[in-house]
Amino acid sequence: MGALRVKRKHDARRASARVLVALSRTTLLQLALLLGSMLFALPFLWLLATSFKQLDEIFRDPPTWIPDVFRQRPIVLSNVFQNFIRAAEFIPFWTWLWNTFYVTAMNVVGNVTASSLVAFAFARIRWRGRDAVFILVLATLMLPQQVTMIPQFLIYNKLGWYNTLKPLWFGALFGSAFHIFLLRQFMLTLPQDLIDAAKIDGCGYLRIWGQITLPLMKPALAVVAIQTFRGAWNNFLGPYIYINTKSKMTIALGLQWFQSEQGRMYGEMMATALVMTLPIIALFFFCQRYMIRGITLTGFKA
Numbered sequence: 001m002g003a004l005r006v007k008r009k010h011d012a013r014r015a016s017a018r019v020l021v022a023l024s025r026t027t028l029l030q031l032a033l034l035l036g037s038m039l040f041a042l043p044f045l046w047l048l049a050t051s052f053k054q055l056d057e058i059f060r061d062p063p064t065w066i067p068d069v070f071r072q073r074p075i076v077l078s079n080v081f082q083n084f085i086r087a088a089e090f091i092p093f094w095t096w097l098w099n100t101f102y103v104t105a106m107n108v109v110g111n112v113t114a115s116s117l118v119a120f121a122f123a124r125i126r127w128r129g130r131d132a133v134f135i136l137v138l139a140t141l142m143l144p145q146q147v148t149m150i151p152q153f154l155i156y157n158k159l160g161w162y163n164t165l166k167p168l169w170f171g172a173l174f175g176s177a178f179h180i181f182l183l184r185q186f187m188l189t190l191p192q193d194l195i196d197a198a199k200i201d202g203c204g205y206l207r208i209w210g211q212i213t214l215p216l217m218k219p220a221l222a223v224v225a226i227q228t229f230r231g232a233w234n235n236f237l238g239p240y241i242y243i244n245t246k247s248k249m250t251i252a253l254g255l256q257w258f259q260s261e262q263g264r265m266y267g268e269m270m271a272t273a274l275v276m277t278l279p280i281i282a283l284f285f286f287c288q289r290y291m292i293r294g295i296t297l298t299g300f301k302a
Contacts, residue, residue, distance in 0.1 A: 047277070051083055051270040058266050084275075087258075087268040095247055096254040097275070100233060103168045103250060107232035108225050110172035111179060115224060116217070118175050119183035120209045124195055134184075140177045145237075153241060167242045168235065168250075172228070179224045186220040187213060226287050230280055251276045 045065070050058055052067040069079050078085070087093055121127075122134050156167040190213065198208045214221065239253035249257065255272055258265070 047270055047274055051274045053267055083267040083271040087271050091258055092247055096249055096251045100250040103165055104229055104232040106169035107172040108228045111176055111228045112221055112225050114173055114175035115179040116183050118180045119187055120213055123184045123187035137177050137180060162242060163244055168238050183220055186217055190216055226283060
């Protein structure tokens with residue numbers, strides 16, 4: 001009895017030690033993540049604070065994190081947003097914002113639709129040479145963007161689309177090789193019985209794609225939509241190549257033009273950059289669950 005009691009105490013101590021070690025590791029990991037997140041958040045916090053500061057506050061030594069306008073009592077909203085107001089007066093801000101939303105929306109709709117259609121053809125339709133064409137599509141991922149940049153420019157220029165917004169979204173109507181691969185792999189994980197049952201009921205391939213496949217692919221489609229939104233919203237090279245009129249610029253190109261024209265309007269530039277950054281941050285916080293779920297559920301079945 002005494003030996004059994006000693007053994008139980010020893011096992012309890014070992015279990016307590018294991019729990020303590022696991023708790024210590026978790027605490028250290030959380031602290032490391034907290035410190036890392038604070039380090040990476042500092043540039044955005046400085047952007048946020050500077051967008052409400054005046055020029056003399058920006059270069060104040062030592063620097064201050066809270067703008068003077070928030071220390072005034074009462075707080076006047078017109079003074080708080082004066083950098084945003086002056087930026088909108090100096091530049092066609094709302095035009096740039098509309099151009100950016102338009103190009104981004106067209107890219108998202110075009111890429112999601114085209115990539116899912118092509119992926120469905122590769123995953124659920126049997127036709128001669130399907131695997132060879134799919135390998136060819138994947139091979140395009142190895143082509144650098146600089147290789148296709150000049151041919152694309154010559155084609156769009158020949159069509160009379162130079163200095164228009166069409167070249168910034170028309171390519172999305174042909175889909176993306178990576179997203180075609182991603183959606184195909186997800187479709188291969190769906191039960192084939194659903195497709196066969198739909199065929200027996202007389203559904204065509206377009207109806208199967210639209211009414212059966214797409215509703216089951218919401219996580220993967222969310223990943224494609226979010227990645228496309230981020231790429232189109234932050235796109236600078238495309239507008240830089242095809243746009244040379246201020247009224248047709250997007251925010252990314254307009255911010256660079258703003259900096260070259262008025263290099264000392266730092267507060268106004270920071271306010272414009274903040275407006276450009278906020279949709280991406282909001283998209284990440286509200287949609288990260290769908291991104292993680294979509295990438296996790298996407299299989300790699302051949």
